[in-house]
Amino acid sequence: MTSNSRALNSRRITVPDTYDAIQDYYEEQGWTDGMPVVPATEDAVQRMLGPWGEDPSLSLGVAQPSNSEVNIEKVAINAVMAGCRPEYFPVVVACVKAALQTPFNLAGCQATTGGAAPVVIVNGPIAERLGINGDSGAFGPGYRANATIGRALRLFVRNVAGLIIGDMDKATLAMPGRYSFCFAENESRSPWEPRHVELGLNPEDSMVTIHAIRAFYPVMETTVSQGADVLNTLVQATRATGFSNFYQIGTGAQVTLVLSPEHAAEIAADGFTKQDVREYVFEHARMSIADLSGLGHWGNRNYPDWVDDEDPDTMVPIALQADDIVVVVAGGDGRHSAWLAGWGVTRVVTEKIEVPG
Numbered sequence: 001m002t003s004n005s006r007a008l009n010s011r012r013i014t015v016p017d018t019y020d021a022i023q024d025y026y027e028e029q030g031w032t033d034g035m036p037v038v039p040a041t042e043d044a045v046q047r048m049l050g051p052w053g054e055d056p057s058l059s060l061g062v063a064q065p066s067n068s069e070v071n072i073e074k075v076a077i078n079a080v081m082a083g084c085r086p087e088y089f090p091v092v093v094a095c096v097k098a099a100l101q102t103p104f105n106l107a108g109c110q111a112t113t114g115g116a117a118p119v120v121i122v123n124g125p126i127a128e129r130l131g132i133n134g135d136s137g138a139f140g141p142g143y144r145a146n147a148t149i150g151r152a153l154r155l156f157v158r159n160v161a162g163l164i165i166g167d168m169d170k171a172t173l174a175m176p177g178r179y180s181f182c183f184a185e186n187e188s189r190s191p192w193e194p195r196h197v198e199l200g201l202n203p204e205d206s207m208v209t210i211h212a213i214r215a216f217y218p219v220m221e222t223t224v225s226q227g228a229d230v231l232n233t234l235v236q237a238t239r240a241t242g243f244s245n246f247y248q249i250g251t252g253a254q255v256t257l258v259l260s261p262e263h264a265a266e267i268a269a270d271g272f273t274k275q276d277v278r279e280y281v282f283e284h285a286r287m288s289i290a291d292l293s294g295l296g297h298w299g300n301r302n303y304p305d306w307v308d309d310e311d312p313d314t315m316v317p318i319a320l321q322a323d324d325i326v327v328v329v330a331g332g333d334g335r336h337s338a339w340l341a342g343w344g345v346t347r348v349v350t351e352k353i354e355v356p357g
Contacts, residue, residue, distance in 0.1 A: 050089060050356075060072065060096055065107040075092060075160075082152035084148040087130060088148060092152045095120055099118065099349075103346070105212075105346045111169055115175055118150075120149060124206025124207055124353065126355075130145045139181070146182045149182045150182030151179060175215060186330045186332075191268035198274065201352060207351065210349055211256050211342055212342065216340045219339065231267060235280070243296075243318075245318050248300075250302030250303050254319055255339060256339070257325060257327050257337070257338075259337045286316055288312060289308075303316070
């Protein structure tokens with residue numbers, strides 16, 4: 001135990017010191033996501049806590065639906081199990097703080113049959129320092145930081161918030177992003193200011209954004225190269241009856257547009273700012289009541305008063321306002337972008353990453 005650490009509060013468990021026995025025990029207790037975990041020994045948890053070890057009972061809030069007090073020690077235990085390095089822990093803490101914010105509605109978006117998954121987007125210098133990938137293969141495997149930070153958040157959702165599959169978690173199908181979904185904005189290849197600066201932080205600050213999404217919709221545009229034409233392709237890709245955002249704007253459903261660096265460069269070269277992109281999407285990503293009526297999520301539609309759902313010619317936007325459309329740049333070479341479709345009862349939230357001295 002390091003000199004600046006206090007005794008941990010969690011109960012101690014004695015398990016035979018073999019790989020199989022440890023993994024079997026975690027699985028029998030229902031503490032895993034189905035993959036092997038790193039044993040949360042006292043020494044490993046203390047190293048994960050680092051400067052927070054002076055007060056492992058520090059509360060970050062209360063997690064629903066379990067109504068459990070979230071202390072920093074519980075977060076560290078799940079970060080160890082996920083395979084995080086201690087230097088990743090400030091990012092994990094920021095993710096948990098974001099997930100506990102009321103607008104994120106953790107219980108609402110994680111218990112639903114829709115199977116939403118929290119995606120973590122990291123901005124700022126810490127992404128490069130920790131090796132959080134935002135370049136080629138940003139959504140995929142191959143990077144420990146991406147895989148374990150996203151996994152730590154999901155293990156927290158399972159083990160502390162109490163969202164166990166088949167119990168409080170009622171997902172019909174769920175999605176692979178529920179194992180882990182974390183990437184960085186590719187700030188070095190973005191033609192615009194990064195998201196954390198856009199939201200008022202200093203360039204040297206770092207931040208996480210979390211968004212509970214139902215799925216991501218890849219869009220390939222390799223033919224046209226004018227920015228407005230690329231945007232038009234991206235907008236056309238949203239016009240699908242099963243895209244639930246068109247039914248849920250009344251509760252503030254949001255979408256995230258992830259632009260590949262090549263698409264972003266083409267759009268910016270045509271004079272578009274990030275705000276212009278949001279405005280374009282808000283004005284053009286619309287579906288008519290005639291196309292939406294009686295299908296998809298129609299029975300659970302929730303529209304503001306200005307949407308006349310009795311007029312078949314009414315055009316419903318994909319979000320309530322332009323600022324409900326998040327725009328980030330990520331990925332490597334290749335003209336592939338993606339829509340991250342948000343769940344209707346959650347809001348995108350951000351949290352500054354604090355690294356204690």
